[in-house]
Amino acid sequence: MLGLMQSQPLLISSLIEFADRHHSDGEIVSRRVEGDIHRYTWADVAKRSRQVAGALDGMKLAFSDRVATLAWNGYRHLELYFGVSGSGRVLHTINPRLHPDQVAWIANHAEDQVLCFDMSFLPIVQAVHARCTTVKQFVAMCDADKLPADSGIPNLISYEAWIGKQPTAYNWPQFDENSASSMCYTSGTTGNPKAALYSHRSTTLHAYAAALPDVMSLSARDSVLPVVPMFHVNAWGIPYSAALTGCKLVFPGPAMDGKSIYELIESEKVSYAAGVPTVWQMMLGHMKPAGLKFSTLKRTVIGGSACPPAMIHAFQEDYGVEVLHAWGMTEMSPLGTLNTLKNKQLSLPADEQMKIRLKQGRAIYGVDMKIVDADGKELPWDGKTYGDLLVKGPWIVKEYFKGEGGDPLKDGWFPTGDVATIDANGFMQITDRSKDVIKSGGEWISSIDVENIAMAHPAIAMAACVGMPHPKWDERPIIAVVKKPGMEVSVAELLKFYEGKTAKWQIPDDVVFVDAIPLGATGKMQKMKLREQLKDYKLPSA
Ligand code: ADP
Numbered sequence: 001m002l003g004l005m006q007s008q009p010l011l012i013s014s015l016i017e018f019a020d021r022h023h024s025d026g027e028i029v030s031r032r033v034e035g036d037i038h039r040y041t042w043a044d045v046a047k048r049s050r051q052v053a054g055a056l057d058g059m060k061l062a063f064s065d066r067v068a069t070l071a072w073n074g075y076r077h078l079e080l081y082f083g084v085s086g087s088g089r090v091l092h093t094i095n096p097r098l099h100p101d102q103v104a105w106i107a108n109h110a111e112d113q114v115l116c117f118d119m120s121f122l123p124i125v126q127a128v129h130a131r132c133t134t135v136k137q138f139v140a141m142c143d144a145d146k147l148p149a150d151s152g153i154p155n156l157i158s159y160e161a162w163i164g165k166q167p168t169a170y171n172w173p174q175f176d177e178n179s180a181s182s183m184c185y186t187s188g189t190t191g192n193p194k195a196a197l198y199s200h201r202s203t204t205l206h207a208y209a210a211a212l213p214d215v216m217s218l219s220a221r222d223s224v225l226p227v228v229p230m231f232h233v234n235a236w237g238i239p240y241s242a243a244l245t246g247c248k249l250v251f252p253g254p255a256m257d258g259k260s261i262y263e264l265i266e267s268e269k270v271s272y273a274a275g276v277p278t279v280w281q282m283m284l285g286h287m288k289p290a291g292l293k294f295s296t297l298k299r300t301v302i303g304g305s306a307c308p309p310a311m312i313h314a315f316q317e318d319y320g321v322e323v324l325h326a327w328g329m330t331e332m333s334p335l336g337t338l339n340t341l342k343n344k345q346l347s348l349p350a351d352e353q354m355k356i357r358l359k360q361g362r363a364i365y366g367v368d369m370k371i372v373d374a375d376g377k378e379l380p381w382d383g384k385t386y387g388d389l390l391v392k393g394p395w396i397v398k399e400y401f402k403g404e405g406g407d408p409l410k411d412g413w414f415p416t417g418d419v420a421t422i423d424a425n426g427f428m429q430i431t432d433r434s435k436d437v438i439k440s441g442g443e444w445i446s447s448i449d450v451e452n453i454a455m456a457h458p459a460i461a462m463a464a465c466v467g468m469p470h471p472k473w474d475e476r477p478i479i480a481v482v483k484k485p486g487m488e489v490s491v492a493e494l495l496k497f498y499e500g501k502t503a504k505w506q507i508p509d510d511v512v513f514v515d516a517i518p519l520g521a522t523g524k525m526q527k528m529k530l531r532e533q534l535k536d537y538k539l540p541s542a
Contacts, residue, residue, distance in 0.1 A: 010204035012181055013086035013172035015243040020046035023220065023246025029268050030074040031253035031260070033119050033142075038075055042246065045078055047168040052083025054166030059137060061089055061113055064180055068092040068112040068135075070103070070121040073230045073251040076141045076159055080116060081182075081230070081239050085200070086172050091182040093231045096121045097521035104128040106185050106193060107135065110401070116141055116159065120254050122151065129153045137162075177201040183401060184233050186330045195401035196331050198234070202395040206333045207240035209366050209395075214340045216241065216274070216301055216324070223248040223268055223296070227261060227275030228304070232522050233334040236274060236301070236326075247272075258286030269296040276304035276523045277311060281462070284314055285484075294319050301326050301338070305524050306430060306448045308455035309358050327360035327430060329416060331408075333395040336369070336416075337361035337428050345425070359429040360420075367393040371422055376410065383423030386431050386444065389416045419444070436527050438467035438477045445477050445506050447527075453501050454479050457494060459487035464517045464525045465508060468539050476539055477508040480530060482516060509539050 008014075019026065024043035032038050056067065067084045069091065071077040084091040092110045094103055103124055107115065108131070115132065116139040117125050125138060129152075138156045140147055147158040181200045185193035211218045216238070218224060224247045226238040234240070242249050250268040252261060261283050265273065280302060286292075300315060303326030315321040328334030339361030341353060348356075363369050371379045371387035379387040390413035397414060399407065408414060419431045431437065431446040438445040447465035454463035462482040467475035483489065491511040498507040518529035 009174060009177035009200065011086070011172070011174070011177060011200045012082060012203060012240065015204070015207065015240055016042075016046050016049055016082040016086060017172070019243040019246055026220070026246045027248045028075055028078065028251070029249070030251040031255050031264065032074060033072065033254055034146075035255075040075065042243070045075065045082065045243075048163060049079045049082035049086060050168055050170035051163035051166035052079050053087035053170050053172070055163050056084065056087050056089055056114070058166070059114070063088045063175070064090055066090045066092045066110045066112045066183070067114045067116065068094050068107055068110065069231065070094050070096045070115065070117040070124060071141055071231060072118055072120070072253045073226055073235065074118070074141075074253050075251065076116075077118075077230050078239055078249070078251075079163075081234075082243070085181040085203075087170075088173050088175055088179065090180045090197075093182065093184055093234065095185070095229075095231050095521045096124060100124050100127040102193065104131040106195075107132045109192075110183065110185075110195065113137070114139060118142075118254070119146065122148065126152055177204070182234060184330050192404070194404045196233075196333075196397050197401045198333060198395070202333060203234070203237070203240055205366060206237050206335065206395040207244050209364050210237045210241045210335055211245050212364070214362070215335065215338050215364050216272075216326075217299070218242065218245045218247055218272070220246040222272045223250060223270045225250040225252065225261075225265060225268070225270040225273040227252055227256065227273060227279050233328075233330050236303075236328070236334055238274060256282075258282040258284070262286055262292060265297055266295060271296055271298045272300070273297060274301040277302055277307050278305075278462075278519065278523045280311060280315075284311070285461070287319075294321060297321050299324060303327055303360075304522065306360075306452070307358075308452050309354075310452070310456040312354070312357060323357070325357065325360055327428070331397040331414060331416075332367070332391065332393075335364055335395075336367050336391060337363050339427070342425060356425075356427055359423075359427045361428065362426045363428070366395060367391055369422070369428065370413070371420055381422040381424055381426065383421055383427075383429075386419050386421045388434065389418045389420040389428070389430075390414065391416055436466070438465070438475050440467070440470075440475050440477070440505065441473045443505070447477065449502060450477050450479055450506065450508055453498055454481055454494065457489060457497050459483055459489040460494075461485075462517050464527060464530055466527050466531055466534070468509070468534075468537065468542070470509075470539055470542050476541070477506070478510045478512060478534075478537075478539065479508040480512045480514050480517060480534070482514060509541055512537065 019042040026042045111134045141159045144158045312323045325339040328336040450465035451463045461484045470476040518526040
């Protein structure tokens with residue numbers, strides 16, 4: 001017997017229609033590439049995303065054709081999120097921090113038909129347009145009078161001219177909720193990038209889950225600043241969850257420096273922000289010397305790489321902001337776990353609670369996870385035993401776009417490439433990426449643990465731990481550090497700082513001072529590059 005409830009496909013167009021009907025005057029604020037602040041409402045997003053859909057229909061783009069963006073977080077990008085996917089096409093967000101050769105490769109692989117770009121990225125488009133053989137239309141995301149006359153790009157139109165003549169009414173098509181809605185290529189440290197291809201169903205379910213109180217806890221009462229880029233993994237799904245909850249959205253545009261972000265948080269009364277640790281590092285670095293405080297910020301989701309405990313402490317103790325440590329990946333839409341305490345943990349002493357909060361958190365309903373040994377045997381949830389982390393669920397990839405890389409699943413589970421522990425309460429902690437873990441004398445050393453201790457030293461701005469070949473121990477850890485401006489610390493002082501904070505054999509063998517740690521296109525430390533930089537380095541004991 002079937003249930004007798006209405007059957008309605010979960011489509012992204014329904015999110016924007018909901019926001020229009022129930023939160024029409026909810027505000028969307030964007031810092032534009034031009035530097036000024038733009039304001040409008042969910043009703044405007046809805047109208048203009050319908051015009052985007054009309055423009056794509058006008059071009060006779062087929063169902064599932066790809067429309068690419070090279071854009072910051074801003075209102076036009078948001079309209080494309082809904083207009084492209086809502087009309088049945090696939091939004092392909094390209095990371096503008098990639099090398100132009102990679103941008104061209106990705107655009108060709110995805111067979112993008114339209115490429116919309118912010119004017120900051122005009123030089124990239126000028127460098128690659130001749131190689132993007134499938135692109136029929138380039139759209140500069142600017143006013144008609146800002147379109148450069150001599151760009152050298154054929155078929156270039158301004159966004160406003162492109163959508164301007166379209167009607168603001170549109171009948172969103174109804175189709176199978178399993179149809180593709182958007183795609184994102186993983187940074188792919190080895191081999192060619194591979195694309196996760198999200199569906200309307202996976203995106204809508206993820207949007208519901210992300211808004212839950214124990215996940216991102218988004219509501220119509222919030223003013224939300226996604227610093228996490230819309231060009232990578234759909235800004236952690238925040239644009240969709242925002243339409244679902246009707247929260248106010250505040251977009252930073254290209255101004256990602258600490259001062260601009262801080263000012264936007266204050267001026268737009270932001271209650272909730274989301275971003276990777278490097279962004280917050282810059283903001284706290286701006287606030288501390290100036291003695292600045294937040295007047296409205298209550299919570300911040302931090303993920304993408306391990307959030308250093310020193311940052312969780314600083315946010316909580318110095319600024320009264322709760323940090324929600326999150327973990328996920330491109331292949332997971334991206335949310336997998338989020339750290340909020342359980343009822344029974346609320347009565348624990350503050351230092352016990354802090355130990356829990358440092359972990360990457362508990363699985364969200366919709367994500368199942370387990371840790372396994374090298375033979376695939378499931379390992380216990382004791383908070384100590386570590387193994388390869390596997391996940392499954394309705395917003396986790398089953399295959400990459402065009403079958404690239406073959407079948408990624410193991411018995412239906414997706415191997416994350418992370419090594420983790422899970423405790424009896426289900427709190428998962430990432431020890432390392434499997435390729436970064438340091439194997440010393442048959443034991444594993446977590447590079448994240450080694451980095452976190454260095455990051456707690458007042459003179460250290462950033463730290464990366466890598467293993468160096470050792471004749472006796474296979475590998476020994478060293479820590480490469482960037483000092484804070486005007487601060488000094490010696491090798492001996494920093495090594496002494498480790499004493500009592502970790503087992504003796506986990507203390508790095510040496511400290512290397514560097515001007516910068518190489519960061520990838522998504523702000524993660526690139527240890528492969530760091531290892532290349534240190535290729536002539538010899539351990540003192542080797
Ligand atoms: P990529 O494009 O490099 O795959 P993703 O954005 O998909 O980048 O990154 C996923 C990876 O980032 C995870 O597998 C994990 O190694 C790392 N990561 C994400 N969040 C965290 C976190 N909170 N703590 C530690 N590592 C994290």
